[in-house]
Amino acid sequence: MSGKPTNVTAQLLELHLIESQIRGLTHRLDDAERTLKAQSKLLSDLDAQAAALRTQARQLEATAANDEGEVQRIDERINKLRDQMNAAKTNKEYTTFQTEISVLKADRGRSEEKALASMGKLDAIRKSLAEVEAAHADRKTFVDAATKERNQRRDEIKDRLDELKGQRKAAAADIPDRAMDKFNERVALGDEDIMAPLEEHDRRNREYNCGSCRVVVPMEKLNGLMGRGELTTCSNCGVILYIEAATRDAVITGKK
């Protein structure tokens, strides 16, 4: 490792290189995290489906039990009336019991139909529940595998990552706030380049362009970067510019 960077651009570049290493290192872990999250979401969807089906099944079981209970109560009532009918003293009495029994028989038919309908629905719900439970068991094996993969990735990079995080902290410590803010602003953009080197555009005319968007960097910016390593951003794309040793030499040689 070289010594401490001597200007703000060099400080930022050091930080940038450490962060690039961290990103490279955590890339596979991030993939594994995303896979695990997606699989876990599918599993919890199945949990929710199963819970809803279990609630429906419980309600239908209660309804079916009620209807069956009603059929039994009617049967008991009918048996009682039959006894009374058989013991009837008059024709009128007999007919009254007979009428009551036929009314109850109609009620019984309706309750029995309701109970059968509830049982039919219950069977369908139980079948769906069994399917969801089987899908849940399958999905669980995916989640377990994804968890194992994530943990493995995390463990294998842990030491190196801790080391790099320590370096990042040390590298960031001496960077002035304004430069740090600019750097973080670029990082927050996500997909955009954070820093880019100057590239030779036309050596004879001492023209250099932004290594990210290729737009020519004005002479005063080039001078600021060459001289004191000032915080320099591309006016076109906003990337933080730095100068590589070979480019620096070429600029100096070209100046002669």
Ligand SMILES: [Zn+2]
């Ligand atoms: Zn640019």
